[in-house]
Amino acid sequence: MKTLKxxxxxxxxxxxxxxxxADARKKTGIVAHRGFWNCEEAGYAKNSVAALRCxxxxxxxxxxxxxxxxxxxxxxxxxxxxxxxxxIEKHPYSEFKDFKIKNGETIPTIDQYLEQGKKYxxxxxVYEMKPHSSAEVEDKFIELTIAKLEEHDLLDPKRVMFISxxxxxxxxxxxxxxxxxxxxxxxxxxxDKVNEAGVNGIDYHFxxxxxxxxxxxxxxKLGMTVNAWTVNKENNMEQMFDLGVDFLTTDNPLExxxxxxxxxxxxxx
Ligand code: MG
Numbered sequence: 001m002k003t004l005k006x007x008x009x010x011x012x013x014x015x016x017x018x019x020x021x022a023d024a025r026k027k028t029g030i031v032a033h034r035g036f037w038n039c040e041e042a043g044y045a046k047n048s049v050a051a052l053r054c055x056x057x058x059x060x061x062x063x064x065x066x067x068x069x070x071x072x073x074x075x076x077x078x079x080x081x082x083x084x085x086x087x088i089e090k091h092p093y094s095e096f097k098d099f100k101i102k103n104g105e106t107i108p109t110i111d112q113y114l115e116q117g118k119k120y121x122x123x124x125x126v127y128e129m130k131p132h133s134s135a136e137v138e139d140k141f142i143e144l145t146i147a148k149l150e151e152h153d154l155l156d157p158k159r160v161m162f163i164s165x166x167x168x169x170x171x172x173x174x175x176x177x178x179x180x181x182x183x184x185x186x187x188x189x190x191x192d193k194v195n196e197a198g199v200n201g202i203d204y205h206f207x208x209x210x211x212x213x214x215x216x217x218x219x220x221k222l223g224m225t226v227n228a229w230t231v232n233k234e235n236n237m238e239q240m241f242d243l244g245v246d247f248l249t250t251d252n253p254l255e256x257x258x259x260x261x262x263x264x265x266x267x268x269x
Pocket of ligand 1: 034
């Protein structure tokens with residue numbers, strides 16, 4: 001009886017010294033949104049090869065980038081669906097090839113981008129497939145994406161994961177590439193709905209999780225991964241860390257890293 005009391009006291013003392021909330025927290029991965037562009041070395045150019053390189057060199061868990069497809073099936077790393085008013089999917093690559101982004105690079109093709117991507121095997125490539133005009137076009141986009149990843153020896157769930165606002169593409173990717181992480185971006189479906197469709201992750205705006213606080217743990221209980229975008233302010237980062245997201249996507253990855261240290265959260269690398 002006495003021993004039992006001693007053990008109980010010791011456990012209680014341990015809980016006081018090491019609060020479970022901080023100690024039991026698993027690791028969280030930082031995803032640099034459109035690469036680590038927010039620095040001089042990248043020339044502040046989102047989705048540039050330099051921004052990917054900076055994210056790799058800084059050792060963040062992942063680096064996110066946006067991909068669009070031209071009318072002649074060239075995949076380019078660019079956020080908007082048009083370049084100076086020209087719809088990317090309606091025009092051939094030749095009409096975009098000379099366009100310069102903020103740091104003087106031309107818009108990276110997927111080949112140029114993946115060439116840099118494969119140099120750092122420990123950096124997860126968070127491949128965002130931008131929605132296109134129809135399921136047919138999106139299916140072609142998926143096919144070309146898989147072929148390019150194969151060509152660059154990157155068709156590996158440890159190297160690449162997918163995110164998309166297109167529900168159609170998320171479901172197709174999940175079907176075609178079992179074992180890969182696919183996260184849906186829109187935020188309009190609860191974890192059960194996403195899981196039932198075979199899609200194994202959610203990547204929602206942080207306010208969606210602030211409103212639906214249980215979605216983070218609910219998704220994780222279903223075996224899904226949870227990512228939050230685009231979390232740039234310290235108080236919002238803190239909210240997401242408190243909810244226990246697996247990944248935090250941010251334009252300010254160094255600030256996220258510093259906050260994690262302050263909050264005693266381990267960084268997934
Ligand atoms: Mg994106």
